Amino acid sequence: MKCVGLFAGIGGMELGLHSAGFEPGLLCEILPEAQAVLKERFPGVDLHTDVKKLRSIPKNTSILCAGFPCQDLSSSGHKHGIAGLRSSLVGDVFRLLAKKKCDWVLLENVKFMLHLNGGEAMANITQALEELGYRWAYRVMNSQNFGVPQRRERVYILASRTMNPENVLFRDCVHEPATISRPVDISAPVGFYWTEGTFATGLADNALPPLKGGSTIGIPSAPAILFPSGIVGTPDLRDAERMQGFDEGWTRAAEAVVKPSFRWKLVGNAVTVNVCKWIAEGLLHPPKTGPTNFHPHTAKRWPGAAFGAKGKIWRVDGVYGPFNRTSLSSFLQYPTKPLSHRAVTGFIGRALKGNLQYPLGFIQALEKYAKTL
Ligand SMILES: C[S@@+](CC[C@H](N)C(=O)[O-])C[C@H]1O[C@@H](n2cnc3c(N)ncnc32)[C@H](O)[C@@H]1O
Secondary structure (H helix, E strand, C coil): CCCEEEECCCCCCHHHHHHHHCCCEEECCHHHHHHHHHHHHCCEEECCCCCCCCCCCCCCCEEEEEECCCCCCCCCCCCCCCCCCCHHHHHHHHHHHCCCCCEEEEEEEHHHHHCCCHHHHHHHHHHHHHHHCCEEEEEEEEEEHEECCEEEEEEEECCCCCCCCHHHHCCCCEEECCCCCCCCCCCCCEEECCCCCCCCCCCCCCCCCCCCCCCCCCCCCCCECCCCCCEEEECHHHHHHHHCCCCCCCCCHHHHHHCCHHHHHHHHHCCCCHHHHHHHHHHHCCCCCCCCCCCCCCCCCCCCEEEEEEEEEEEECCCEECCCCCCCCHHHHCCECCHHHHHHHHHHHHHHCEEEEEECHHHHHHHHHHHCC
């Protein structure tokens, strides 16, 4: 079973598929530092640079996967939409599929894609898949439910020409959330972006907020954690790599090309390995039945989960899981780096100026920490 990885980055999707039994047959990635990682981690695999120059994919490909660039679709990006310079590169996926239709296609991108410009990206993608003869299913899935304490909600689109992708994507589901959502509580570690504080709280309860690829000018930024002890620190890069499902040190080879801090960007851009492994396991043993709680969907807004074919869409309601949760406190293996006085007071200043609501005692705990520095 061969897979092709376009926009392969550091190979999160490909490693997930490989762990389940797929062999990478071709990789394509434009960034030299990510290529350095791919060369080391997938030795001997045909590695191409620019997807626009890729003529075809190998004949025996079972699945093509692509976590295509999200900058134009992200809520924190330019919001140019699917026609934007970078996200429109998904068009090359369809160009290649038109030449060689493989059994399965797996796409990943940010959740905001469902809403931006009325969900235009989803409409384009599902239409393109259908034109190529694919049946599709998608779900918003959170890495936090796959054994890593990182709140990272992403849309996973799975399509097939021969099978029902919804049977794979909606397996192991329950109809109730694992935990009733509750306010973030500072008696457990709280993950947050110390660079934010003005527009959104983005706090994560006993977890990290989504690791990010860094700012548009390429400055990698690690989130911070307020521990119940009152200490505030940023996690070690090795723990961040583990937080995406990689072994620690996975991106070390990038240091031959860029400064060590830029490894954060590669990790933040990656697709969580564990989620892709779970999907790949389902491809190898596809269940015979699919979701039960589905309804024809006609509303303009894209729901959080659906499947479709030949112009019809069915919304899938109330799907949660699988649940494999782990707490941030038990996950971290390396000491955190204390957050600087400047960083913490900068955050407090922004938070106090704005009118965002923070959990009881959160800002006070940060103020207390700042006084210890
Ligand atoms: C969201 S990241 C994908 C991450 C990857 N799936 C992983 O797990 O690491 C998108 C990737 O597309 C790459 N990319 C952007 N333009 C490209 C192009 N023209 N050809 C190939 N790769 C490109 C970026 O360098 C980036 O690594």
